[in-house]
Amino acid sequence: MIKVISMGYFFTQLARLCETAIMSVGAHLTIAVSGIFFMGIPVTFSLAAYALVIAQNFGLSLVVSLIISFSAVLIASLIFVIAYLKLSDDSFTVFTLASILAFDAAVKSWDSLTGGVLGIAGISRPEFVSTLAKLAWFQFALAILALAIEQVILKTRLGRALRAMKEDKYLVESLGISRRRAGATVILISSFAAAVSGIVSIWRLQFLDPSFGGIILLIQIVTIAIIAAKPKVRWLAFATLIIVLLPEALRFLDLPSSIVGHLRNLFYALILLVMIKNISDKLLPQKRFI
Amino acid sequence: MNKEDLICIENLNVKFGQQMVLDNVSLGIRAGEVVGLIGPNGCGKTTLLNAISGFVPIEAGTISFDGRDIMNLAPDKRATLGIGRSFQHAGVFKELSVADNIIIGAEKAEKFPWWWMFASHYRKKMDKIVNNTLEDVNLLAHKTSLAGILSGGQIRLLELARLQLFEGKLLLIDEPTAGVAPALRQQLAKTIKKLNQEYGFTVIIVEHDLKFLFNLVDRVVVLVDGCKYIEGTPEEIQKDKRLQEIYFGNGD
Numbered sequence: 001m002i003k004v005i006s007m008g009y010f011f012t013q014l015a016r017l018c019e020t021a022i023m024s025v026g027a028h029l030t031i032a033v034s035g036i037f038f039m040g041i042p043v044t045f046s047l048a049a050y051a052l053v054i055a056q057n058f059g060l061s062l063v064v065s066l067i068i069s070f071s072a073v074l075i076a077s078l079i080f081v082i083a084y085l086k087l088s089d090d091s092f093t094v095f096t097l098a099s100i101l102a103f104d105a106a107v108k109s110w111d112s113l114t115g116g117v118l119g120i121a122g123i124s125r126p127e128f129v130s131t132l133a134k135l136a137w138f139q140f141a142l143a144i145l146a147l148a149i150e151q152v153i154l155k156t157r158l159g160r161a162l163r164a165m166k167e168d169k170y171l172v173e174s175l176g177i178s179r180r181r182a183g184a185t186v187i188l189i190s191s192f193a194a195a196v197s198g199i200v201s202i203w204r205l206q207f208l209d210p211s212f213g214g215i216i217l218l219i220q221i222v223t224i225a226i227i228a229a230k231p232k233v234r235w236l237a238f239a240t241l242i243i244v245l246l247p248e249a250l251r252f253l254d255l256p257s258s259i260v261g262h263l264r265n266l267f268y269a270l271i272l273l274v275m276i277k278n279i280s281d282k283l284l285p286q287k288r289f290i
Numbered sequence: 291m292n293k294e295d296l297i298c299i300e301n302l303n304v305k306f307g308q309q310m311v312l313d314n315v316s317l318g319i320r321a322g323e324v325v326g327l328i329g330p331n332g333c334g335k336t337t338l339l340n341a342i343s344g345f346v347p348i349e350a351g352t353i354s355f356d357g358r359d360i361m362n363l364a365p366d367k368r369a370t371l372g373i374g375r376s377f378q379h380a381g382v383f384k385e386l387s388v389a390d391n392i393i394i395g396a397e398k399a400e401k402f403p404w405w406w407m408f409a410s411h412y413r414k415k416m417d418k419i420v421n422n423t424l425e426d427v428n429l430l431a432h433k434t435s436l437a438g439i440l441s442g443g444q445i446r447l448l449e450l451a452r453l454q455l456f457e458g459k460l461l462l463i464d465e466p467t468a469g470v471a472p473a474l475r476q477q478l479a480k481t482i483k484k485l486n487q488e489y490g491f492t493v494i495i496v497e498h499d500l501k502f503l504f505n506l507v508d509r510v511v512v513l514v515d516g517c518k519y520i521e522g523t524p525e526e527i528q529k530d531k532r533l534q535e536i537y538f539g540n541g542d
Contacts, residue, residue, distance in 0.1 A: 155407045160394050164383045170345060171381045175456075176369035176398050 011136040018139035023197035026190025031225040035166030040096035046213035048195035049202040077191030119209025296321040302351035313516040329513035335496040372458030384438030399457040443474035
């Protein structure tokens with residue numbers, strides 16, 4: 001049975017696309033461009049949303065709540081930066097993966113503050129994005145801004161350093177470029193991009209529970225980062241478009257809603273397999289390795 | 291050691307696990323000198339370069355550069371102070387274009403602001419630097435190609451071309467002729483001489499091709515089993531019978 005596409009559906013998809021694009025900028029810069037497997041993006045995504053909603057539930061204004069939210073994200077991202085500076089690459093990846101589970105456990109168990117597994121309902125949108133259409137266009141503007149910032153980063157010294165770091169960190173350091181500073185910068189940028197995405201996402205959903213973020217979100221953004229293998233913004237935009245919108249085809253099929261989410265993850269896995277097996281060899285130029 | 295030395299290494303020990311890779315090595319190198327480091331495989335030549343550039347932890351000893359103790363500085367800080375480096379396995383970024391490989395060195399050396407890409411006068415200036423540098427090593431035709439498609443010899447030339455732009459005093463060059471065809475070796479030697487004579491770099495070269503090395507250097511230091519065995523001019527080194535036994539074998 002084919003459902004009719006409404007304006008509401010259009011704006012929801014536009015908003016989803018933009019939220020994912022904002023968040024994927026960070027994943028693209030860390031994973032695809034720099035080769036830093038920073039898996040903590042879902043943590044700052046969820047943390048920003050929880051901190052904002054909890055602060056507002058305590059009666060604080062939007063501006064103060066936003067300041068609290070970004071301060072919480074700053075603390076979390078500084079912890080990630082310290083881990084990046086102190087741990088080996090592999091250990092850093094495991095640490096950031098574990099942080100997703102730790103955050104999930106904290107949210108579920110601290111139910112007096114977070115609402116536990118039941119979550120927090122009835123989250124109101126700020127006045128300037130009071131309707132879904134307004135929110136979607138606001139998110140669209142933010143997504144364009146995020147992609148423009150990434151474009152600037154890739155064109156500048158930091159972008160070149162990040163691309164070079166992925167290949168040979170020792171050679172980068174021998175040129176007088178601090179690998180630690182570049183890595184720390186990109187982790188901070190990545191965390192804040194995810195935080196912005198988390199905040200606008202919660203304004204769309206108006207409901208927050210532990211399933212917001214987590215491993216499912218990580219699978220999505222890692223898939224995008226890997227498909228957008230080249231350090232180019234248009235690749236990121238293209239990958240985001242595919243990953244967010246293609247699985248939507250599943251909605252138009254008469255499938256039980258309980259399996260649609262699982263099918264979407266299966267779809268991501270298939271895309272990754274195809275990408276790794278066939279497309280990457282054809283799209284990326286052949287180089288001499290021996 | 292004397293006060294005029296640009297780099298002064300004293301009683302340097304480097305250990306990997308239980309193995310002493312450099313054992314009590316002391317060496318002083320004057321500004322403007324070209325010094326060759328030779329010795330059998332595994333004698334610690336590359337480790338000595340790594341110790342100078344800060345890539346290996348040091349067990350004991352001191353290293354000072356330009357009168358300053360650099361023992362506690364990270365590799366990027368040592369490079370900023372003026373210690374440049376080329377690696378045994380050619381030091382270019384294969385995923386970056388040939389031009390970007392030059393730009394990544396030039397933007398640091400020329401102290402361009404971070405936003406230089408967005409200002410036309412800086413872009414023109416950089417374009418000129420890139421073109422001149424690549425023309426110098428006959429790589430201008432490959433400017434927009436990925437460095438990964440270059441041959442081994444061209445990669446070496448690209449690496450040395452980037453070193454020309456390095457804002458510093460000392461270059462550590464590790465096995466420049468490795469994987470390079472004899473026809474290109476002359477060009478490599480010419481480029482290294484130019485780095486010393488025109489650009490004023492003090493150079494330390496690790497090299498197994500002794501003919502290539504002896505034509506290039508003022509002084510040779512021989513390492514054997516992590517210890518400094520002998521040092522002298524190329525002529526003195528070639529005459530040394532002990533070296534011939536240890537480095538070339540005893541002829542049996």
